[in-house]
Amino acid sequence: MRTHRKYLVLFAAPALVLAACSSGPDQPDTVAGQFADALNRDDVAAAAGLTDDPAKASDALSKLYDGLGKEVRFDVESVDKSTFKLAATWKLGKDGKSQWTYTTTGAAADGDNGWKIKWNPDTVAPGLATGPLSYSPVYPKPARVLDSTGGELMAQQVVTLVNVSQGADTAALAALLAPISPDITAQSLQSELAAAQGKPVTAISLRDADLAPIQPQLAAVPGVTLAPQTRLLTTDKALASPALSGLAELWQHDADENAGWAVRAQTADGTQRVAGQDPKPTADIASTLDIDLQQAAEAALAPITQPAAIVALRPSTGNVVAVAQNNAADAQGPIALTGLYPPGSTFKTVTVSAALQAGTVTPDTVLPCPGVANIEGRKIPNDNNFDLGEVPLHTAFARSCNTTMGALAVKLPADALTNAAAQLGLGIDYVTPGLTTVTGKVPPADTPALRVESAIGQGQVTATPFGMALVAASIAHGSAPAPAIVTGRPGTPDKTPAALPVAVADQVKAMMRETVTAGTATQLRDIPDLLGKTGTAEFIDDKHAHGWFVGISGDLAFAVFVNDANSSGPAVDAAGRMLRAAR
Incomplete structure (x- = not known):
C-alpha cells in the first residue's frame, strides 16, 4: 500500500x-x-x-x-x-x-x-x-531457516490454493481432498460459500507432494481454480510450533530489508526494465530450535485433551530449544509464549528464594506445615489438607506446603516477591529477534493477605509457560539468561535486576532435587539428576485448577503447562515422556 x-x-x-x-x-x-x-x-x-x-x-x-x-x-x-x-x-x-x-x-x-x-x-x-510503467520489489534468493544443527527447518516452497466458486461441485471436491483433510466435506464447503456471500473461498492450500497425485482431477472439477504461490513452509510438514511464526516474520523482514526494486515498461512482448536496484543477498537464519527435543515435546503433549504447552531453554545460553503446543492449545493461540495463568506452586521457587535472601530462614529451618492455616484472614489449605506437622523448609518445599509458604511471605516486604521474581526473569519484558514473548506479572503485594496469595502463585501473580521455563533456567544459571531463538541474537530486557546469590541458587536447586526424589514428583525419580517443582493453580470458582511442572535436567530448563488439569499429574507425566524420549 x-x-x-x-x-x-x-x-x-x-x-x-x-x-x-x-x-x-x-x-x-x-x-x-x-x-x-x-x-x-x-x-x-x-x-x-x-x-x-x-x-x-x-x-x-x-x-x-x-x-x-x-x-x-x-x-x-x-x-x-x-x-x-x-x-x-x-x-x-x-x-x-x-x-x-x-x-x-x-x-x-x-x-x-x-x-x-x-x-x-x-x-x-x-x-x-515504451508502455505503461509499474513498480515491483525484487527479492534476493530466498534464505532458509535452519535448526540448531544447521538442518533445514523452513524454506520457501510453492503451494497451490484450491479456490472454490459458487455453484462448484463440492461433493466431487470433498471426495478428492478427503485423504488429505478429512475435515473438508461437501457440507463444510457449502457453509463456507454461503458465508462468503457469493465470493470464492479457499478450501485448502496444498504442497506439491499433495497436489501432484490429484491435480488433473482437481482442475477438472467445475467451479474449482488452482492458484500457485510461494510461501515459507516447514520442511517437515508435521512440524508445528508457535515459535515458527516469529521466525517467519524475521525471515520476511530480512527479505524486505534486502530487496531491490524495478520499474518496468509494459510492451507487446512482455516487460522491459527501465530502472531499478539489484537485491542484496540474505543469510540463512540459524535458529536455536532442537528438532529432536521439539518433536519429543510435541509427542509428549499429544495424549492430553486439554490445551497444553511445553517451553524449553538452555540455561547456559538462554537459547530456546523447544516450544510445543497440542491442537487444543493451538486453537487458543500461542499460549506457550504469551498465555498468562496463575503459576500455582511452581512460584514457590520464587517464594523460597525471597525468604532465603531475606535471611529469615535457611533450608533447614523447622517450620509448621498444618493441613489448613488461617493467615491474615485467608484460609490456606494444603492439597487434600495434608498435614506434615513441624518440618524443615526444604521438606515443606518438596512436599509443596501452601501453609508454610503463606506464613513465610507474610513476613516479607511488599516488593520482596516482585524483586525475587525479576531476578529469575519473571516480570521482565524482552525484545527478542524472531520471538514474541511475555514472562508474567508479579505486582507488589501491599497487604499481608495479598502476600499470602502471591506466595503460592495465586492472587495477582501470573506467568506464561515461557516465563516459568525462564525461571527454571535462571535458577540453573544463577541469573536470568537473555532468551534467544536465533543464534547470536539474544533478547534485550527492559530492566536488569541483580543476579541471584550463588548460595541461594544452590539451595533452591537442592530443594528442587528433593521434590523429585522424595516430594511431589517422585514418578520422575528414574531420570538422573532431574530437579523440579510441581504446581496446581486454582482458577474461576476454585473448582478448576491448572497443572504445572518446571524442571532442570543438565543444561535444559523447561516448563510444562496443562490447562484445567485439576492436578499437576498430567504436566509431570508429560515432562517424563519428553525427557525419556529425548535421552
Whole structure:
C-alpha cells in the first residue's frame, strides 16, 4: 500500500512569480512550472490540459500514477528558450523506501492557445513512451531457516490454493481432498460459500507432494481454480510450533530489508526494465530450535485433551530449544509464549528464594506445615489438607506446603516477591529477534493477605509457560539468561535486576532435587539428576485448577503447562515422556 502524500513545489524563478498574475501560461518557463505543479498535485486533467495532446497525456499519466503510486516530486531545473529540464523523485514500494530519481528534457511551443507542452511520455518518466510503467520489489534468493544443527527447518516452497466458486461441485471436491483433510466435506464447503456471500473461498492450500497425485482431477472439477504461490513452509510438514511464526516474520523482514526494486515498461512482448536496484543477498537464519527435543515435546503433549504447552531453554545460553503446543492449545493461540495463568506452586521457587535472601530462614529451618492455616484472614489449605506437622523448609518445599509458604511471605516486604521474581526473569519484558514473548506479572503485594496469595502463585501473580521455563533456567544459571531463538541474537530486557546469590541458587536447586526424589514428583525419580517443582493453580470458582511442572535436567530448563488439569499429574507425566524420549 502506498500513501498519497502530495509534494507541493514553490517556484522562486522571477518569471514564474510574474506569471501568477497572468490569465494563463504565456511563456515556456511558466507552462513548464504549471505542468510540474499539476503533476505534484496528481491533477491529471490539469497536467494533460497543458499539453498539445490532452487525450494521450491523460491516458498515459493516469496509468503512470496507477503503476507507480503518487509519492512523487517534480521540479523544473532549467528553461532554455523552448526546452526545459524536469527533475523527478519517486518514492516507491512499502514505506517509500525505494527511490527513483531522474532528469528528463521536455519542450514547449507557442500556438494559437498559448504555450503548450509538446506531449512526449518520456518527458514525464523515462520509458513511459515504451508502455505503461509499474513498480515491483525484487527479492534476493530466498534464505532458509535452519535448526540448531544447521538442518533445514523452513524454506520457501510453492503451494497451490484450491479456490472454490459458487455453484462448484463440492461433493466431487470433498471426495478428492478427503485423504488429505478429512475435515473438508461437501457440507463444510457449502457453509463456507454461503458465508462468503457469493465470493470464492479457499478450501485448502496444498504442497506439491499433495497436489501432484490429484491435480488433473482437481482442475477438472467445475467451479474449482488452482492458484500457485510461494510461501515459507516447514520442511517437515508435521512440524508445528508457535515459535515458527516469529521466525517467519524475521525471515520476511530480512527479505524486505534486502530487496531491490524495478520499474518496468509494459510492451507487446512482455516487460522491459527501465530502472531499478539489484537485491542484496540474505543469510540463512540459524535458529536455536532442537528438532529432536521439539518433536519429543510435541509427542509428549499429544495424549492430553486439554490445551497444553511445553517451553524449553538452555540455561547456559538462554537459547530456546523447544516450544510445543497440542491442537487444543493451538486453537487458543500461542499460549506457550504469551498465555498468562496463575503459576500455582511452581512460584514457590520464587517464594523460597525471597525468604532465603531475606535471611529469615535457611533450608533447614523447622517450620509448621498444618493441613489448613488461617493467615491474615485467608484460609490456606494444603492439597487434600495434608498435614506434615513441624518440618524443615526444604521438606515443606518438596512436599509443596501452601501453609508454610503463606506464613513465610507474610513476613516479607511488599516488593520482596516482585524483586525475587525479576531476578529469575519473571516480570521482565524482552525484545527478542524472531520471538514474541511475555514472562508474567508479579505486582507488589501491599497487604499481608495479598502476600499470602502471591506466595503460592495465586492472587495477582501470573506467568506464561515461557516465563516459568525462564525461571527454571535462571535458577540453573544463577541469573536470568537473555532468551534467544536465533543464534547470536539474544533478547534485550527492559530492566536488569541483580543476579541471584550463588548460595541461594544452590539451595533452591537442592530443594528442587528433593521434590523429585522424595516430594511431589517422585514418578520422575528414574531420570538422573532431574530437579523440579510441581504446581496446581486454582482458577474461576476454585473448582478448576491448572497443572504445572518446571524442571532442570543438565543444561535444559523447561516448563510444562496443562490447562484445567485439576492436578499437576498430567504436566509431570508429560515432562517424563519428553525427557525419556529425548535421552
